[in-house]
Amino acid sequence: MKPKLLAMLFSIPFISLTSPGALAADSPDYAAILQSAYQKFKNDNRGKVADYIPALAAYSDKNYAIAIATVDGKLYTAGDTQKIFPLESLTKIFSLSIALNQHGADKVLNELGANSTGLPFNSGLAIELRPERPQNPLVNAGAISTVSFINAKNANDRWQQIIDNMNAYADAKLSINLDVYHSESVTNQHNQALSRLMMSYGRMYSNADEALDIYTKQCSVSATTEQLAKMGAVLANAGKSPFTGKQLLQQQYVPNVLSEMAIAGLYDGSGQWLYNVGVPAKSGVGGGMVAVVPGQYAIAVYSPPLDKAGNSVRAQEAISYVAHATKANLYDSH
Numbered sequence: 001m002k003p004k005l006l007a008m009l010f011s012i013p014f015i016s017l018t019s020p021g022a023l024a025a026d027s028p029d030y031a032a033i034l035q036s037a038y039q040k041f042k043n044d045n046r047g048k049v050a051d052y053i054p055a056l057a058a059y060s061d062k063n064y065a066i067a068i069a070t071v072d073g074k075l076y077t078a079g080d081t082q083k084i085f086p087l088e089s090l091t092k093i094f095s096l097s098i099a100l101n102q103h104g105a106d107k108v109l110n111e112l113g114a115n116s117t118g119l120p121f122n123s124g125l126a127i128e129l130r131p132e133r134p135q136n137p138l139v140n141a142g143a144i145s146t147v148s149f150i151n152a153k154n155a156n157d158r159w160q161q162i163i164d165n166m167n168a169y170a171d172a173k174l175s176i177n178l179d180v181y182h183s184e185s186v187t188n189q190h191n192q193a194l195s196r197l198m199m200s201y202g203r204m205y206s207n208a209d210e211a212l213d214i215y216t217k218q219c220s221v222s223a224t225t226e227q228l229a230k231m232g233a234v235l236a237n238a239g240k241s242p243f244t245g246k247q248l249l250q251q252q253y254v255p256n257v258l259s260e261m262a263i264a265g266l267y268d269g270s271g272q273w274l275y276n277v278g279v280p281a282k283s284g285v286g287g288g289m290v291a292v293v294p295g296q297y298a299i300a301v302y303s304p305p306l307d308k309a310g311n312s313v314r315a316q317e318a319i320s321y322v323a324h325a326t327k328a329n330l331y332d333s334h
């Protein structure tokens with residue numbers, strides 16, 4: 001057979017498999033799925049807005065927004081995706097990312113851990129149960145410890161690294177809600193106790209009071225739902241922002257962040273979430289939640305009313321709906 005003819009024959013199936021039309025037909029209709037998720041849960045007002053940080057109680061239980069950010073840099077939004085809210089525990093995944101870039105996966109595992117506690121996010125008992133071992137960087141104790149584990153010249157440098165990193169993920173200059181920061185600073189006796197307990201077990205890696213203060217400030221960093229989706233998209237896209245092209249987390253550490261999210265992102269709700277939905281996710285008591293589908297997209301939802309574990313009720317419903325509709329469950333072979 002003539003080489004030209006041979007090449008033609010082999011090129012036919014190759015072309016049809018990779019033509020843009022074929023790929024587009026396979027990709028989910030994100031805009032339609034997101035719209036129906038938004039409508040479906042619009043009137044679901046179960047849950048309670050957090051008030052143990054007094055300033056959070058001021059946020060309306062009506063606030064509701066969904067945003068999807070894909071790895072090819074597309075954004076789909078519904079609801080009030082420009083409303084700004086405190087990220088709270090969502091910030092923990094970004095400080096963990098700094099710790100991984102600086103120290104690598106083994107040190108993070110040894111010093112911060114990857115055990116699900118099965119207990120509430122601010123549990124002191126979880127520390128006592130395994131004082132010789134770290135827990136994980138997403139419960140409060142582990143997150144304060146993570147802040148202390150970031151290499152920094154001084155407090156200002158530590159804070160600057162944290163905020164610069166989150167700004168880079170969000171592709172924006174994020175704001176700090178000083179009301180929320182002060183409100184939490186004067187009511188965080190429980191976190192003070194956790195950080196002291198962690199210190200007594202050698203799990204604080206720089207000054208404990210300074211780390212707690214920076215952690216508290218970190219939790220008050222605020223973003224829109226759209227910005228949160230863009231932050232999550234970095235993790236969906238192998239550590240590189242699809243919006244700026246910047247590599248923010250070394251690719252090799254992305255699975256470490258996502259596995260910590262899988263085991264502890266929703267605290268004592270994590271197991272049930274993974275069982276039902278099968279995608280790593282993280283919540284915050286401000287009502288935000290982000291889930292990451294590696295290689296595809298991140299979805300962020302904002303809705304303040306929370307369940308007993310401190311996770312937004314409507315965010316879990318909406319993300320679960322979108323994950324099913326896009327066949328995102330990582331444990332499902334199709």
Ligand code: DON
Nearest residue numbers: 088089121219283284285310
């Ligand atoms: O330390 C706290 O209690 C808060 N700043 C953050 C807790 C939180 O967001 C738990 N998440 N659902």
